[in-house]
Each structure stands twice: as structure tokens, then as C-alpha cells.
Amino acid sequence: MNTTHEVLDFVHDGHKRYLPHLSIDCVIFGYHQHQLKILLIRYHAHTKWSLPGGFIARDETLTQAASRILAEKTQLNDLFLRQFHTFGDSPTRLNELGARQVHNITYSKVGVTIDQNNWLADRTLSIGYYALVDYLDVVVKPEFLVDEYCWRDVNDIPPLLFDHNEIIETALLTLRSQMYQQPIGYNLLPDKFTLPEIHALYETILGRQFDRRNFRKKLLTLGLIRQLAEQKKIGPHRSPFLYEFDSDTYHRSLEEGAVLGF
Amino acid sequence: MNTTHEVLDFVHDGHKRYLPHLSIDCVIFGYHQHQLKILLIRYHAHTKWSLPGGFIARDETLTQAASRILAEKTQLNDLFLRQFHTFGDSPTRLNELGARQVHNITYSKVGVTIDQNNWLADRTLSIGYYALVDYLDVVVKPEFLVDEYCWRDVNDIPPLLFDHNEIIETALLTLRSQMYQQPIGYNLLPDKFTLPEIHALYETILGRQFDRRNFRKKLLTLGLIRQLAEQKKIGPHRSPFLYEFDSDTYHRSLEEGAVLGF
CATH class of the missing domain: 3.90.79.10 (Nucleoside Triphosphate Pyrophosphohydrolase)
Structure with a gap:
């Protein structure tokens, strides 16, 4: 109107x-x-x-x-x-x-x-x-x-x-x-993102801080993200691995009622 | 009517x-x-x-x-x-x-x-x-x-x-x-239940089978259930441990957005 x-x-x-x-x-x-x-x-x-x-x-x-x-x-x-x-x-x-x-x-x-x-x-x-x-x-x-x-x-x-x-x-x-069950936020990150990028997204939305290594392990176990062979070139001594969302695994898991990876 | x-x-x-x-x-x-x-x-x-x-x-x-x-x-x-x-x-x-x-x-x-x-x-x-x-x-x-x-x-x-x-x-x-985020089914089991009882409940509702030991470990990690010192007397050679739902841990986890135990 x-x-x-x-x-x-x-x-x-x-x-x-x-x-x-x-x-x-x-x-x-x-x-x-x-x-x-x-x-x-x-x-x-x-x-x-x-x-x-x-x-x-x-x-x-x-x-x-x-x-x-x-x-x-x-x-x-x-x-x-x-x-x-x-x-x-x-x-x-x-x-x-x-x-x-x-x-x-x-x-x-x-x-x-x-x-x-x-x-x-x-x-x-x-x-x-x-x-x-x-x-x-x-x-x-x-x-x-x-x-x-x-x-x-x-x-x-x-x-x-x-x-x-x-x-x-x-x-x-x-x-x-x-956040733990669905690849929410995939539109807020580049197609290929670094661990610090997705870690910041999750910490901000969940409103709390948590250990980055445990976080990485958990998302990989859940099948929400997949680590790529590719690395991001930030500087001479900084080239973190890149990750991408794994929506196939996620959807299969959800259908099978196996989100937590039983 | x-x-x-x-x-x-x-x-x-x-x-x-x-x-x-x-x-x-x-x-x-x-x-x-x-x-x-x-x-x-x-x-x-x-x-x-x-x-x-x-x-x-x-x-x-x-x-x-x-x-x-x-x-x-x-x-x-x-x-x-x-x-x-x-x-x-x-x-x-x-x-x-x-x-x-x-x-x-x-x-x-x-x-x-x-x-x-x-x-x-x-x-x-x-x-x-x-x-x-x-x-x-x-x-x-x-x-x-x-x-x-x-x-x-x-x-x-x-x-x-x-x-x-x-x-x-x-x-x-x-x-x-x-099922994985909330103590759903607590009204379908006795206050104290055995692992086979809750395992059958989850398998039936999720419509699939999964390894009983991994299942136990996962529910304990999530804080959904708590193992008691008490055992159920079924027969001379069968006395499985009893468990109960841990709704306190569950509610705290949910509020903190930490259901998966980060």
C-alpha cells in the first residue's frame, strides 16, 4: 500500500x-x-x-x-x-x-x-x-x-x-x-569458507563462545561441512584450509532420522 | 457435539x-x-x-x-x-x-x-x-x-x-x-528404564535400527539420559543397569544453544 x-x-x-x-x-x-x-x-x-x-x-x-x-x-x-x-x-x-x-x-x-x-x-x-x-x-x-x-x-x-x-x-x-540440524547460514558465507569464518557465524548466532577445534570436529561428524584440499592464500604464513557446506549428507541424514550420526 | x-x-x-x-x-x-x-x-x-x-x-x-x-x-x-x-x-x-x-x-x-x-x-x-x-x-x-x-x-x-x-x-x-533435542517419550517409559527399553522406543519412532552401544553413548553425551547405580533384577544372570531422563541438563543445554554438547 x-x-x-x-x-x-x-x-x-x-x-x-x-x-x-x-x-x-x-x-x-x-x-x-x-x-x-x-x-x-x-x-x-x-x-x-x-x-x-x-x-x-x-x-x-x-x-x-x-x-x-x-x-x-x-x-x-x-x-x-x-x-x-x-x-x-x-x-x-x-x-x-x-x-x-x-x-x-x-x-x-x-x-x-x-x-x-x-x-x-x-x-x-x-x-x-x-x-x-x-x-x-x-x-x-x-x-x-x-x-x-x-x-x-x-x-x-x-x-x-x-x-x-x-x-x-x-x-x-x-x-x-x-543451526545444528540444517545448513543455516550457507547464504551468509562464500561458497568456500574458512573455519574462522563459520566459527564466527555460529558463535554470533548462538550468542556464546566455544572451542574451535571441537566445533570443527562436531560439524564434520554431523556431515554439515566438508573440508576441501584447497587452501585460502591470506599471506606468506597464513593459508587456512577451505570448507564447504555438505547439503547432500545433511538431507540424507535428515530423511534417515540420523542427524546426529548414529 | x-x-x-x-x-x-x-x-x-x-x-x-x-x-x-x-x-x-x-x-x-x-x-x-x-x-x-x-x-x-x-x-x-x-x-x-x-x-x-x-x-x-x-x-x-x-x-x-x-x-x-x-x-x-x-x-x-x-x-x-x-x-x-x-x-x-x-x-x-x-x-x-x-x-x-x-x-x-x-x-x-x-x-x-x-x-x-x-x-x-x-x-x-x-x-x-x-x-x-x-x-x-x-x-x-x-x-x-x-x-x-x-x-x-x-x-x-x-x-x-x-x-x-x-x-x-x-x-x-x-x-x-x-527426539534428539528433547526428552520425548519420557511418558512412554517407566521413571527408571533399561537400555533395551529406550533403544526400542527410539528405533521404532525413528523407523530404523542402530547400534545399541553407540546409541547409549550418544544419549549420555547429549545429557538426555543419566545412568543410575541401581540395576534391574530380571533373573539370576540378568540385571541390566537402570537409566533415567535428565531433563535438567536438557533444559540447560537448550537455553544455552548447546544441545550437541559443544
């Missing part, structure tokens, strides 16, 4: 094109050299930040909806979004009044008031999706209703709208537990 | 009490001595089986809804239901006509026809929950609309209604991948 006309149409007739009661929120993790951040947006006239989110069109799949919503709110395209949890337990997901107040502030930009019969005032559950990108590689362009955006460190997230803090916590827990 | 009156009220006025467009389906895994089964129900007048499912009341949390739905459809109470995925991608989740035809067969028992304006004819996404029980420990009592139920082996699931086969496949993949 990039014009007043589009927003007014959405408020008044959106329920004809979108499913009510159900939204999608996107947790976009941004990694770069020892930093892990999350993309937040601030809707018009709000003091609190929130996650980019939106509604599911009646004729699109859930996966299509997640990609479209992220693209509309941020202009980010072609991210690999993974669904991780659907949120419907917190008080803010039961309290319809809360949603109405929040929308009233946002839509003050176009001068409309959300009355209690408007579809946007209904109780709404939210399906969470996450993606992991290099935040220096992407350009965010917020839409009409969004006043600004920021990349905020995962250890410094302020109180957000609705239950978005809980959504981020769950996303982070999911990302961390899946 | 256990009377004609209740069912008629649900068909005509259910949208006032329940959120439209959103259902919950439950995959109940039943384990007993080397067998892994799934609870299926057959709605009135249908030839195909399906998963027990239902709708979310407007004033209850998602977690409350999942427990209530399972209890209503099967009389199973107090199961630890875990949410695993929300389904909205398959053609059957986009095709509203499909839902209407299925409901028309079911509700033929009370003589009503679902017209295309009825809330049950709307496109419906489904949130999947799963639980793992000993199927000999539970008594299933299907409700009014359900003609019969069965426990079907995971390797012998027939074509089901809607996308329920896909829901089961996803549930099984989730269960299998979480």
Missing part, C-alpha cells in the same frame, strides 16, 4: 480480499561479522517498533503470502522464509480492543478511524516466519504507512507492539536449535 | 463462537512395544479417514483450543500437545468447494446442507498439533459425528481427507528430529 487511496480501500474492503483473524509476522535476522540484528519497522505515529507483517489473501498460499508481505513492507525479495510458530496464546492475541487502538494510530495518517465492526478490530492470530540475511547485502524500502526502519541488535530489542517480543524470542530459539 | 441440537447450532451459529478460516488438527502418535501408530477417525458417512480436528473459540487461547478439540473428539485429556506447523499451501486448503462437499457428507447425519454462504464452506487453514502416548493406556470415545476410530501403523496410512496425509508426514518428521 503506497497511496492514501490504497490504504483506505484496504481498511474498508480488505476483508473481501484477505482472510480475517490471521496475520503473518516476519522476523528478519541480519548477520554481518560478529553481529546479529533484527529488522524492525515503526508504523506511522507510533512510538513502539514492530515486526513487518500483514494479511493472507484469500487466493494465495501461506508461503506466497509470507513473501509478498515482506516484499510489500520492506522491498526485500527472494528471501528463504521458514515458518516457525503460530501465535494465539498471549493476552494481546485475545484482546480485540488492543488491535483496534494500534490500528487507529497507524491509520491516522489517512484520517480514518477503525470502528469496532471493522475487520481490523477482530481478534487476530499470527503465523511467524523467519529468514537470515547479510544485512549489508539488502536494501530496505519501507512502505507508505511505515515511518522508519532499523536493524537492532538481538541483545538490545526494545518493548515492541503486540506480542512481537515473544515472537522474536521464539524465532531466535528456533534458529539456534536448527 | 453430542446431540443433533448441538450440531445444528454449530452449523448455523458456530461462526459467532468460533474463528472462521482456521482449524486445529491433532496427530496423536501411539507407541507400544516396537509399534508406532496414529489415531484416525471416520466421520459419519465418509469412506476416508481423517485426523481429529476442530475450530478455535473466539475467547480461548490456541493451546486451550487444541486440548478442548482433542477432548471433544476423542475424550483424551491432559495430553502434552505440541504445535508443529500451520498448513495453508496445498490445493485442498485453497479450494473452498472441497471443504463444503466434505462437510455436506458429515452433516447428512443431522439432515442439513452446507450452502456456499455457510461459514463451514470458507477456506480454512489448519494448525497442526501432535502428542505421543502409549495407546494401551488411553481410552478413546469418539463423539456423535464420528462413526469409528482406529490406531493405524505409521507405515500403513491410507489416503485421508483433505491434506491430512501431508500433516502426518510433517508431524512424523518433526517428532523424529525432536
Whole structure:
């Protein structure tokens, strides 16, 4: 929605094109050299930040909806979004009044008031999706209703709208537990990478430090990475071996339920 | 719903009490001595089986809804239901006509026809929950609309209604991948169990065989189980050591993102 006309149409007739009661929120993790951040947006006239989110069109799949919503709110395209949890337990997901107040502030930009019969005032559950990108590689362009955006460190997230803090916590827990089971982060490293590079990625995302030799051994045992004969030329006395992700082994292991290498 | 009156009220006025467009389906895994089964129900007048499912009341949390739905459809109470995925991608989740035809067969028992304006004819996404029980420990009592139920082996699931086969496949993949990260199955074994007992549980759920000594070493390394000094007296020459789940270590590991023992 990039014009007043589009927003007014959405408020008044959106329920004809979108499913009510159900939204999608996107947790976009941004990694770069020892930093892990999350993309937040601030809707018009709000003091609190929130996650980019939106509604599911009646004729699109859930996966299509997640990609479209992220693209509309941020202009980010072609991210690999993974669904991780659907949120419907917190008080803010039961309290319809809360949603109405929040929308009233946002839509003050176009001068409309959300009355209690408007579809946007209904109780709404939210399906969470996450993606992991290099935040220096992407350009965010917020839409009409969004006043600004920021990349905020995962250890410094302020109180957000609705239950978005809980959504981020769950996303982070999911990302961390899946780091060991899936080649997450392959898009954040060059095709061939050094041990220090992948070690830094894992330490940053997991938020803790661990011994580099044990780490190497573990990833090799799990079949997540493979050591190459090739070495990287850094200087006369520094030429570390290169590694690559081993997605074949990973997928076979997962299918066989043998991720831990029984 | 256990009377004609209740069912008629649900068909005509259910949208006032329940959120439209959103259902919950439950995959109940039943384990007993080397067998892994799934609870299926057959709605009135249908030839195909399906998963027990239902709708979310407007004033209850998602977690409350999942427990209530399972209890209503099967009389199973107090199961630890875990949410695993929300389904909205398959053609059957986009095709509203499909839902209407299925409901028309079911509700033929009370003589009503679902017209295309009825809330049950709307496109419906489904949130999947799963639980793992000993199927000999539970008594299933299907409700009014359900003609019969069965426990079907995971390797012998027939074509089901809607996308329920896909829901089961996803549930099984989730269960299998979480076996290594969480003390799943602690309710299927005695508090103190032998190595052969937990080995059989894992082999059955993972659907494959693996070396018992490596398995023991791996679970001990992960901190999932702890060996006790106590031994089980089976006979004069058989007294295997007993083990117990170590949920403290597990929870600490998960929080620290150190499930694999870095």
C-alpha cells in the first residue's frame, strides 16, 4: 500500500480480499561479522517498533503470502522464509480492543478511524516466519504507512507492539536449535569458507563462545561441512584450509532420522 | 457435539463462537512395544479417514483450543500437545468447494446442507498439533459425528481427507528430529528404564535400527539420559543397569544453544 487511496480501500474492503483473524509476522535476522540484528519497522505515529507483517489473501498460499508481505513492507525479495510458530496464546492475541487502538494510530495518517465492526478490530492470530540475511547485502524500502526502519541488535530489542517480543524470542530459539540440524547460514558465507569464518557465524548466532577445534570436529561428524584440499592464500604464513557446506549428507541424514550420526 | 441440537447450532451459529478460516488438527502418535501408530477417525458417512480436528473459540487461547478439540473428539485429556506447523499451501486448503462437499457428507447425519454462504464452506487453514502416548493406556470415545476410530501403523496410512496425509508426514518428521533435542517419550517409559527399553522406543519412532552401544553413548553425551547405580533384577544372570531422563541438563543445554554438547 503506497497511496492514501490504497490504504483506505484496504481498511474498508480488505476483508473481501484477505482472510480475517490471521496475520503473518516476519522476523528478519541480519548477520554481518560478529553481529546479529533484527529488522524492525515503526508504523506511522507510533512510538513502539514492530515486526513487518500483514494479511493472507484469500487466493494465495501461506508461503506466497509470507513473501509478498515482506516484499510489500520492506522491498526485500527472494528471501528463504521458514515458518516457525503460530501465535494465539498471549493476552494481546485475545484482546480485540488492543488491535483496534494500534490500528487507529497507524491509520491516522489517512484520517480514518477503525470502528469496532471493522475487520481490523477482530481478534487476530499470527503465523511467524523467519529468514537470515547479510544485512549489508539488502536494501530496505519501507512502505507508505511505515515511518522508519532499523536493524537492532538481538541483545538490545526494545518493548515492541503486540506480542512481537515473544515472537522474536521464539524465532531466535528456533534458529539456534536448527543451526545444528540444517545448513543455516550457507547464504551468509562464500561458497568456500574458512573455519574462522563459520566459527564466527555460529558463535554470533548462538550468542556464546566455544572451542574451535571441537566445533570443527562436531560439524564434520554431523556431515554439515566438508573440508576441501584447497587452501585460502591470506599471506606468506597464513593459508587456512577451505570448507564447504555438505547439503547432500545433511538431507540424507535428515530423511534417515540420523542427524546426529548414529 | 453430542446431540443433533448441538450440531445444528454449530452449523448455523458456530461462526459467532468460533474463528472462521482456521482449524486445529491433532496427530496423536501411539507407541507400544516396537509399534508406532496414529489415531484416525471416520466421520459419519465418509469412506476416508481423517485426523481429529476442530475450530478455535473466539475467547480461548490456541493451546486451550487444541486440548478442548482433542477432548471433544476423542475424550483424551491432559495430553502434552505440541504445535508443529500451520498448513495453508496445498490445493485442498485453497479450494473452498472441497471443504463444503466434505462437510455436506458429515452433516447428512443431522439432515442439513452446507450452502456456499455457510461459514463451514470458507477456506480454512489448519494448525497442526501432535502428542505421543502409549495407546494401551488411553481410552478413546469418539463423539456423535464420528462413526469409528482406529490406531493405524505409521507405515500403513491410507489416503485421508483433505491434506491430512501431508500433516502426518510433517508431524512424523518433526517428532523424529525432536527426539534428539528433547526428552520425548519420557511418558512412554517407566521413571527408571533399561537400555533395551529406550533403544526400542527410539528405533521404532525413528523407523530404523542402530547400534545399541553407540546409541547409549550418544544419549549420555547429549545429557538426555543419566545412568543410575541401581540395576534391574530380571533373573539370576540378568540385571541390566537402570537409566533415567535428565531433563535438567536438557533444559540447560537448550537455553544455552548447546544441545550437541559443544
